[in-house]
Structures are given as structure tokens and as C-alpha cells.
Amino acid sequence: MSEQYDPNIVAFLCNWCSYAGADLAGTSRTHYPANINIIRVMCSGRVNPLFIINALQQGADGVLVSGCHPGDCHYMEGNFYARRRFGLMKELLEYVGVDPKRFNMSWVSASEGSKWKDVVEDVVEKAKEAGPFEQFRRNKINW
Amino acid sequence: MVDLEKLKNVAKDTVSREDVKYLIGWRQGTYGFRVSPLFMTEPEDADKLIFSPLCVNNLATYLTLAEKLPVPRGAEPDTRKVALMVKGCDSRAVVQQLIEKGIERESVLVIGCPCQGVLDLEKVEEKFPGIHSPVDVQWGDDKFIINLPDGPQEVPREELLAKKCLNCRYPNPVMSDVMLWEEVEAWGNGEYADVKELEEKDSQARWSFWQDKFESCIRCYACRNACPMCYCEDCVLDRLNPQWIYRSNNISENTVFHLARAFHLVGRCIECGECERVCPMGLPLMTLNRKLVKEVRDKYDFEPGLDPESKPFQSSYRPDDQEDFIL
Numbered sequence: 494m495s496e497q498y499d500p501n502i503v504a505f506l507c508n509w510c511s512y513a514g515a516d517l518a519g520t521s522r523t524h525y526p527a528n529i530n531i532i533r534v535m536c537s538g539r540v541n542p543l544f545i546i547n548a549l550q551q552g553a554d555g556v557l558v559s560g561c562h563p564g565d566c567h568y569m570e571g572n573f574y575a576r577r578r579f580g581l582m583k584e585l586l587e588y589v590g591v592d593p594k595r596f597n598m599s600w601v602s603a604s605e606g607s608k609w610k611d612v613v614e615d616v617v618e619k620a621k622e623a624g625p626f627e628q629f630r631r632n633k634i635n636w
Numbered sequence: 637m638v639d640l641e642k643l644k645n646v647a648k649d650t651v652s653r654e655d656v657k658y659l660i661g662w663r664q665g666t667y668g669f670r671v672s673p674l675f676m677t678e679p680e681d682a683d684k685l686i687f688s689p690l691c692v693n694n695l696a697t698y699l700t701l702a703e704k705l706p707v708p709r710g711a712e713p714d715t716r717k718v719a720l721m722v723k724g725c726d727s728r729a730v731v732q733q734l735i736e737k738g739i740e741r742e743s744v745l746v747i748g749c750p751c752q753g754v755l756d757l758e759k760v761e762e763k764f765p766g767i768h769s770p771v772d773v774q775w776g777d778d779k780f781i782i783n784l785p786d787g788p789q790e791v792p793r794e795e796l797l798a799k800k801c802l803n804c805r806y807p808n809p810v811m812s813d814v815m816l817w818e819e820v821e822a823w824g825n826g827e828y829a830d831v832k833e834l835e836e837k838d839s840q841a842r843w844s845f846w847q848d849k850f851e852s853c854i855r856c857y858a859c860r861n862a863c864p865m866c867y868c869e870d871c872v873l874d875r876l877n878p879q880w881i882y883r884s885n886n887i888s889e890n891t892v893f894h895l896a897r898a899f900h901l902v903g904r905c906i907e908c909g910e911c912e913r914v915c916p917m918g919l920p921l922m923t924l925n926r927k928l929v930k931e932v933r934d935k936y937d938f939e940p941g942l943d944p945e946s947k948p949f950q951s952s953y954r955p956d957d958q959e960d961f962i963l
Contacts, residue, residue, distance in 0.1 A: 573954075578950060580957070581899075589842065589891070628847075631888045
């Protein structure tokens with residue numbers, strides 16, 4: 494199973510650092526797993542905790558939130574709020590029994606194309622270990 | 637000790653004041669151990685007021701639940717205060733609402749009632765079943781004196797104490813305009829046995845525990861309505877666009893509902909235990925909330941509802957917040 498299994502990962506990247514970092518990885522022809530689906534947001538502080546739960550509910554096997562390094566936020570402090578919020582989100586998910594490997598957070602700056610590659614490889618590896626997410630996946634309704 | 641005469645005199649004086657709209661207190665309910673809220677507008681109603689181990693309800697909910705009718709043209713808005721009787725935990729709810737600017741300091745008059753711990757209604761009804769006439773309960777030294785129709789009964793305190801009170805660290809109101817009687821000594825140490833027990837299990841066991849609980853949820857939203865901190869005018873559960881949480885009652889939507897509800901209380905839950913008390917299916921909702929209370933306290937050194945001048949947890953940060961979870 495683990496050889497063929499392709500996890501589906503949703504990544505919320507901030508416009509100013511991580512998205513540009515992922516873009517740099519792309520323009521520098523870096524190879525990284527294609528399991529990641531990127532959603533660009535203006536700031537990691539914009540990511541609503543419900544985005545995470547909803548992504549898991551609608552078919553993601555793992556979620557990644559990535560933003561600027563602390564102190565480098567385009568909006569000065571957005572990533573500090575995000576850090577507080579998602580630290581507790583991770584605790585809560587772990588507490589109800591969701592594998593903590595499914596939810597990850599990272600700081601990737603616009604010049605860290607190679608770090609982005611490492612992060613994605615790490616996240617995909619973790620999601621493969623965790624396996625398909627079924628705990629509270631929303632069932633498709635056939636009308 | 638509880639001084640009912642003083643309570644009644646203070647209530648009379650308060651209600652007679654020009655700048656007070658009404659007083660919210662407790663009154664004996666219509667049967668058994670039940671207690672109802674009393675909205676007191678006339679000084680004569682003071683005789684109905686009680687304060688006993690039966691006063692479990694958190695009345696702070698009513699501050700934000702009151703309907704705000706539009707002011708007719710040309711009329712002055714009603715700026716009178718609402719007087720509110722609070723126990724220790726309730727006062728933290730008031731303070732937290734002040735921190736969040738859900739209410740204004742001028743609009744509320746807090747009457748503090750230091751509390752020695754309230755009864756668990758389920759336990760007491762199980763112990764004394766089939767009692768229909770209203771029962772009066774008093775605090776004794778390390779016991780509850782229950783005045784049943786066939787004579788008073790004494791029960792040790794630990795036997796009937798509500799779960800939230802077993803480990804209470806704030807039995808005295810943290811903020812009040814009038815303090816009715818002398819403060820009591822806090823007995824809690826802030827350790828959560830239920831959370832610890834669950835944390836020690838493995839991931840699979842935790843999920844089967846919560847899956848079982850969440851599956852039995854009927855989504856009545858009583859937990860949201862009773863919570864003094866859930867007072868958004870536009871609740872995410874009622875919103876249709878975007879509809880984050882579908883109304884269907886299945887494990888997926890129920891889990892998401894409970895995660896969202898718990899997460900909205902991060903750094904806000906003041907542990908009054910109302911959600912768990914009102915739950916018709918008996919879900920251990922405080923076991924979920926307490927986990928987050930514990931994390932916020934241990935890892936971020938923050939406790940909600942203590943200082944009206946402080947900032948809300950989720951709209952503040954410290955540059956040295958923990959980040960060991962970040963890749």
C-alpha cells in the first residue's frame with residue numbers, strides 16, 4: 494500500500510514568503526513530490542483554523558501551513574498570531590486522536606527554495622506514514 | 637458564610653437605584669433541586685432570592701443574551717446597569733466578556749458571592765430520587781445539609797460536589813462592585829485528572845473515545861447557548877455562506893462542530909462547566925475544554941478572565957511563544 498499510496502496534501506502558503514519560496518523552487522527546476530496542492534493566502538495569520546479541519550474533512554490527508562519567519566512578516570505580526578493559533582490546533586487534533594503527522598507548520602522565506610523542497614518531502618513522508626485519512630472525512634452524498 | 641439577610645438588603649437597595657435596570661439572581665425552582673434565574677425589577681422580589689449550593693447556573697450568560705431592541709426615533713437609549721450575582725467562576729466570565737469588549741464596565745454591576753462549591757444535580761437527584769417539592773440546601777462544615785421534606789440530611793461535601801468545583805481555584809469573585817460576605821479559601825491545585833488520563837492513552841484509543849462521544853451528539857447546540865463566552869451575533873454554526881459545518885448529524889460534521897466549538901474557546905474558557913451541565917447526551921465537553929485550558933496555562937502562561945485590562949489570548953502574542961512544533 495505504502496508504495497502506491499499518494500497522499501493528498503493541502504498547503505496554505507503566505508503570499509510574501511512561502512509562496513515566493515515555492516515559486517523559486519519551481520523556477521530553479523527543483524524536484525519535489527507533486528502531492529502538494531498549494532492555496533495562496535495573503536498571510537499565514539489569515540488562515541482560519543476551520544480551513545484545516547475543513548481540508549481534512551473534504552479529502553486532504555495532510556495539511557501544511559507555511560509563512561514568513563518570525564519577525565519577517567509583511568504585516569509585521571501576522572505569523573506570530575498564526576504560531577499561537579496552530580500550536581494549539583495541533584494539540585487539539587492530537588488530543589482527539591488525529592495523527593499529529595497530518596498537520597504541519599513551517600517557516601519558509603522567499604529565498605529558501607531548497608528548504609521548501611525539504612519541507613515538502615518531509616510532509617509527504619509523514620503523510621505516507623499516517624496513511625489515508627478517514628476519521629472524520631465527509632462522505633460524498635449522492636443525491 | 638452565606639448571609640441571606642445581607643443579600644436581600646443589598647438586592648433591595650440595588651434594584652431601588654435609578655441607574656439599575658434589573659438584577660439577575662437565583663430563585664428556588666418549581667420542583668426538587670432545580671433553581672431558576674430570577675430577573676428582579678421590584679424590591680419586593682428580594683424575598684425570592686436565594687444563594688445555596690443549588691445555584692449552579694452561570695448567570696453571566698444573560699448579560700449578552702438579552703435582546704437589544706432598536707431605539708425608537710427620538711428616544712434615548714437605555715443606559716441603565718444590569719446587576720448580576722456571581723460566584724467565582726461566573727465573575728471570570730464577566731471579566732472575560734469585559735476583556736473582549738462584549739459588554740461595557742459601566743453597563744454591569746457585579747454582586748460577588750464567594751462560593752464554597754456547588755452541587756452536582758445529577759448526583760444529588762440520583763441519591764435522593766423522586767423528590768418533587770422544592771428542597772433547600774445549605775453549606776455546612778465540609779458537608780451539605782439537605783433539608784428534605786422528611787427532615788434534614790447531612791452528606792459529605794466530596795460526595796456531591798460538582799465536577800467543576802472539585803478542583804476550583806477561583807471560588808471568590810475576581811471582580812465585584814459589592815462583595816456580600818467574607819472570602820473563602822481556594823482548594824484547587826489546577827491539575828486535571830481526566831485530561832491526564834486521556835493523554836496517556838494512545839492515539840487510536842483517544843479517537844475511539846471521542847468518536848463514541850461525538851457520535852451520540854444530537855447537535856442541539858445547548859452547549860453553545862449556555863456558554864457565557866459564546867455570544868457572537870453571527871455564529872459560524874448558523875452561517876450559510878460559507879457553510880463550514882453542515883447540519884447533517886454524522887460523525888464527520890459532529891466532530892468538526894466540537895473541534896470548532898472547543899477551538900473558539902481557546903484562551904477564553906473560564907471553566908464554569910455550563911456546556912457539560914446542559915448537555916442532554918452527557919458528553920464530557922469540559923474534558924475537551926480543559927485540555928486547551930491546560931495547554932494555554934502551561935505553555936503560554938496565560939489564564940483568561942482574571943484582569944479586565946489584559947488582552948485576549950488569540951489577539952496577542954509573545955515573540956518567544958513556543959515553536960517546537962514548526963518544521
